[in-house]
Amino acid sequence: MSDYHPVFEMTMPIRWGDMDAFGHVNNTVYFRYMEQVRISWFEHLGVAAESGDGQGPVIVNASMEFLKQLHYPGDIICTMTVGQPGRSSFDTGFELRRADEPDTLYARGNARCVWIDYAAGKSVPIPDMLRATIEHAGLVKSDRVG
Incomplete structure (x- = not known):
């Protein structure tokens, strides 16, 4: 993710219900x-x-690359990154770590966001405010969600 820069980080709890029959957080x-x-x-x-x-x-x-199994209980730190935007789309990256093991990467993923006009069902240019944020933002750390 060398072309990406971090924009947002937050901590979330691993919930009991996140686990599956195998005893780890479901994919x-x-x-x-x-x-x-x-x-x-x-x-x-x-x-x-x-x-x-x-x-x-x-x-x-x-897409998601599962590197290590997560187990309840605990908190996870999720870091989001973004790449340079196109006309109507931008790529996001994601890294997931446990709060009690911040140097261990548990998963990494990517998602492509496309800005659309919902009624027309067609892509439209990314709003200027969002484009400027993507191009110039630094990392924001958010309070725990959960």
């Missing part, structure tokens, strides 16, 4: 963690999932 939950950090970043910026003019982000692809 699908990692995508929910990635979703939550992305949504919290948008909220921090004041960008709603749908702006007043009927535009907003959609995810067109997402």
